């Protein structure tokens with residue numbers, strides 16, 4: 001079924017086996033403009049931009065997920081199921097739940113805890129935790145070490161809600177579940193990878209901190225999280 005309702009590419013070969021997936025379409029465009037050569041744009045449906053190019057001569061794609069689990073649930077499912085994508089590496093921003101998570105720090109999500117009903121509704125999966133793919137995580141750890149970029153390897157919180165009425169709830173989520181940071185997509189991405197027999201990982205850059213109240217600008221979130229991008233780009237085929 002290609003093109004799909006949400007991805008306009010007319011041939012599977014237009015999309016690499018490995019796709020980097022930021023939430024922000026303009027972060028996808030920044031990566032294509034800054035790091036890729038021989039770039040072809042394969043998607044503009046709903047302005048969810050997708051590009052394929054080469055990095056150091058190796059093929060890779062980058063496409064936005066939009067924000068939240070329903071959105072990444074659609075895009076990752078279509079990429080895996082209909083475009084034969086094997087690996088999706090989310091490259092997102094996150095809010096730190098402990099003071100140790102400094103702005104610009106990079107986190108590799110070992111697993112994602114969530115109160116979301118996404119996995120239960122999607123396939124009946126009834127646990128609050130889903131792991132990223134170990135084989136991808138091992139590769140990303142090695143790359144980060146080779147590039148001498150420090151990386152936290154931790155459990156993260158995938159939340160359906162950005163603005164909670166009870167701001168302080170994050171403390172319980174850290175204390176009870178061990179989540180050191182919050183974002184809004186990985187739980188659904190990891191779940192889709194598992195049900196479809198594919199691989200998924202998530203790298204995050206700390207864009208704000210709920211303890212210290214430090215935060216980056218929208219422009220920094222779009223363009224400046226380059227350490228995470230450089231690690232992920234080395235996963236090109």
Ligand SMILES: O=P(O)(O)O[C@H]1O[C@H](CO)[C@@H](O)[C@H]1O
Nearest residue numbers: 022023024067092093183184
């Ligand atoms: O920067 P991205 O990848 O969009 O990730 C984070 O930023 C958005 C919220 O501002 C959510 O999508 C969250 O997961």
Ligand SMILES: O=c1cc[nH]c(=O)[nH]1
Nearest residue numbers: 093094095182183184
């Ligand atoms: O989901 C997110 C992403 C960045 N910062 C947050 O506080 N939450």
